[in-house]
Structure formats: C-alpha cells, structure tokens
Amino acid sequence: MTKSRDYGHRAGVGAGATAASANPAPSEAAQGEAKGTTEGKTEVTTEGKTEVTLKTAGERAAYAAKAKARLLALVAEMQGEEDHLRVGILMDGLEAVHKYQPIATLGFLGLALAGEWRLAYTTSNRQTFALSHGVRVLSITQTLEPTLEDGGDGSSGATAAGGAVRTRVAFDLTYVEGRGDLWTLDSGDAEAGGALRCEGVFSVTCSYSLLPNGGMALGEPAYSLEEKGGGRVLSSGAVAVDKLCSVLEAATPPELFHTQNATAATTYLDADLRVVVFDLEAPRGPARVALTRILPASPGPA
Numbered sequence: 001m002t003k004s005r006d007y008g009h010r011a012g013v014g015a016g017a018t019a020a021s022a023n024p025a026p027s028e029a030a031q032g033e034a035k036g037t038t039e040g041k042t043e044v045t046t047e048g049k050t051e052v053t054l055k056t057a058g059e060r061a062a063y064a065a066k067a068k069a070r071l072l073a074l075v076a077e078m079q080g081e082e083d084h085l086r087v088g089i090l091m092d093g094l095e096a097v098h099k100y101q102p103i104a105t106l107g108f109l110g111l112a113l114a115g116e117w118r119l120a121y122t123t124s125n126r127q128t129f130a131l132s133h134g135v136r137v138l139s140i141t142q143t144l145e146p147t148l149e150d151g152g153d154g155s156s157g158a159t160a161a162g163g164a165v166r167t168r169v170a171f172d173l174t175y176v177e178g179r180g181d182l183w184t185l186d187s188g189d190a191e192a193g194g195a196l197r198c199e200g201v202f203s204v205t206c207s208y209s210l211l212p213n214g215g216m217a218l219g220e221p222a223y224s225l226e227e228k229g230g231g232r233v234l235s236s237g238a239v240a241v242d243k244l245c246s247v248l249e250a251a252t253p254p255e256l257f258h259t260q261n262a263t264a265a266t267t268y269l270d271a272d273l274r275v276v277v278f279d280l281e282a283p284r285g286p287a288r289v290a291l292t293r294i295l296p297a298s299p300g301p302a
Contacts, residue, residue, distance in 0.1 A: 029181040044167045060097045067093050068273050075121040075290065087121060091275055091288060094268040098275075106210040107149070113266065114163075116143045117274055117291035122253045124278075124287035133242065134176035134183075137251045138199075140186055142167045142291060144208070153268045162209040165218065169202040173233070182243045200235035201226050202248040214266065218259040255280055255287045 071090040075082055119140040146163035175183060175196040203226075207219035225245060227234045234241060249257055255264075255278035268275035272293040279286045 040238065063095060064097045064270070067097075068270070071290065072120065072273070072292065078121075084123075087265075087290075088123075088288075091268070091290070094273075094275060098170065098268040104143050106212070106214065109214060109266075110144075110146045110161050110210055112269060113274070114146045115143050116141055116294040118142075118294050119253070119256070120166070120292050121290040122255070122287055123289075124253045124255055124285075133243075133247050133249070134174045135247050136174075137170050137248075138170040138172060139292065140167065140169050140256065142256065151188060162207070165206055165208050165258055167204040167252070167257070169204075169252050170199070171202065172199045173197065173239070173244070175238075179295065182240055182241055182247065184238055196233055196238060198231045199228045200231075200234065201228065202245065202252070204252070204259070208264075211263070216264040218262045218264060218265070221257070221259045253287065255289060258284060 022201050067090045071094070072089060074087050074090070078084070078087075119142065143166045144163060145166065149161070149297045173196075203224045205224070206221045207218050211217055223245070224298075225234065225241065225248075233239060234244075255262065258280055260281070262278060262280045264279075265277045267277055268276060272295070274291045274293070276291065277286060278289060
C-alpha cells in the first residue's frame with residue numbers, strides 16, 4: 001500500500017524544523033513565486049499547495065519552462081527556509097502540469113527514465129555536501145539502467161519495465177590530524193599523513209520494477225567503495241574504511257541509500273528534469289527529490 005503523501009509538509013521539513021513549524025503558511029513572497037511564474041493563473045492555498053488552472057498545452061508548456069528555470073536557479077543558491085518553501089510551491093506546480101502528460105506504457109516510461117541524473121535538491125537532507133572528517137562530497141548522481149525487452153507481439157523496438165538503479169557518491173578525502181576515529185595513523189606518521197589525499201566513489205545499487213500506477217518498487221541495496229585513479233590510500237590501512245562508509249552514508253540522502261521495500265513515484269518528468277517522491281520504510285519518512293539529467297558529452301570535431 002502506498003503511504004499518503006503531504007508534499008507541502010515535506011518541502012518544509014529539515015534544518016531542525018519542529019512538527020509545529022515544519023509546514024508554515026507561505027509568505028506573500030513565496031506565494032508570489034508561483035503566481036509570478038504562471039502570470040496569475042496559479043492559486044496558492046493557505047497550506048502551501050499549488051493549483052494550476054492552465055487549460056491549453058501551450059500554456060502548460062510555458063508554465064513548466066518558467067517554473068523549471070526558477071526552480072533550478074533557487075536550488076543552486078538556497079539561503080533559508082523561505083527558499084525551501086518556494087521550491088516546494090514550484091514543485092507542486094510542475095507536478096500539476098505533469099498529470100496532463102501521461103506516457104503511453106510502463107515500458108516507454110522506463111526508457112524515458114533511463115540515463116544518468118544528478119541530485120539537485122531533496123527535502124530529506126539539506127547538509128548533503130557538508131565537509132566532515134576531511135571527507136567532502138563532490139556530487140551525487142543516479143543512473144537508471146533498464147533491462148530491455150521486446151514487445152512480444154511482433155512489433156519493432158524494445159521497452160523497459162525494470163532494471164537497476166545505481167547511486168554514486170563522488171568524494172575526496174584529505175588527512176585531518178586528530179580524527180583518530182577515521183584515520184589509523186600513529187602520531188609519528190602525522191607528517192606523512194598530511195600528504196594523504198584521494199578521490200573515490202561510494203555506490204549504492206539496487207533493482208527496480210515499474211508498478212501498474214507508474215511508480216517504482218526498489219529492491220535490496222548493495223554497497224561498494226572504490227578509489228579513483230588507481231590510488232592506494234584506502235587499501236593502505238591508513239583509513240578506517242568502515243568509519244569512512246558511515247560518514248558517506250550520513251552524507252547520502254536516506255531515500256537514495258535505504259532502498260529496501262521503498263517505492264519511488266516520478267511526479268514530473270521532461271528531457272532534463274525529474275521530480276521523484278520516495279516512500280521509505282518506517283521510521284524514515286517520505287522525501288521529494290529533484291534530479292537533473294546529465295547529457296552525454298558531445299563528440300568533438302572529426
């Protein structure tokens with residue numbers, strides 16, 4: 001059974017928000033965010049919901065383009081709770097537009113979701129890129145790799161209703177003196193430790209299958225850690241690898257890490273933006289995530 005979703009509440013949770021203050025009514029500025037984007041054709045309720053009343057495909061396309069541009073600009077320069085409220089309102093509007101754009105089959109939805117996406121925003125973890133223990137998260141990306149199947153009815157082409165999801169947390173690691181819980185160097189090795197630095201990738205991989213309602217059921221995760229560039233810092237014994245994995249887990253939004261028995265519903269999708277609502281097992285709550293597509297590099301001149 002899918003848990004009930006309260007988008008406005010989740011968009012306001014974080015940074016120590018209490019139950020009483022997690023979903024404040026949007027200010028006039030936040031309401032103006034949505035109204036200005038749709039040129040007066042959007043209504044914002046006192047709960048922060050957004051109701052889009054655009055009637056034609058052209059109006060909806062224009063709205064989505066403006067709302068998406070503003071959303072991506074906001075998440076790149078988040079400064080406070082007011083910005084999080086604005087992001088939530090813009091997401092509400094994009095989701096309202098999305099319901100007018102159904103994809104014909106689950107298989108073709110799987111193909112539309114395929115590819116590499118970069119985490120741009122999540123309601124669950126606002127300190128994703130924080131520096132801790134000398135560990136710095138550089139980026140978080142998610143790749144959907146569909147398992148292609150033929151139609152089975154003699155038609156040409158292939159569809160995908162399942163596959164694998166791989167989340168990659170790219171990080172760098174620099175020696176920090178006094179962090180004995182992460183670094184296993186003796187005090188006499190501190191000078192040598194000062195030169196220790198490496199880059200790596202922490203990966204979370206699970207299977208997925210598309211549900212009849214267009215949602216996605218996620219499987220049990222598997223984890224891996226690798227050092228980039230053929231380095232040997234992680235294998236040298238200078239780093240407590242189990243502690244490093246704990247630090248990276250804390251830096252990874254839980255909806256991308258704890259996938260077992262979770263579901264993910266794509267509530268907005270276009271060529272370069274995807275909004276997803278994750279429902280996790282208790283006690284972890286739901287989260288709404290925005291990801292931007294990473295396009296393949298263009299080939300150079302011949």
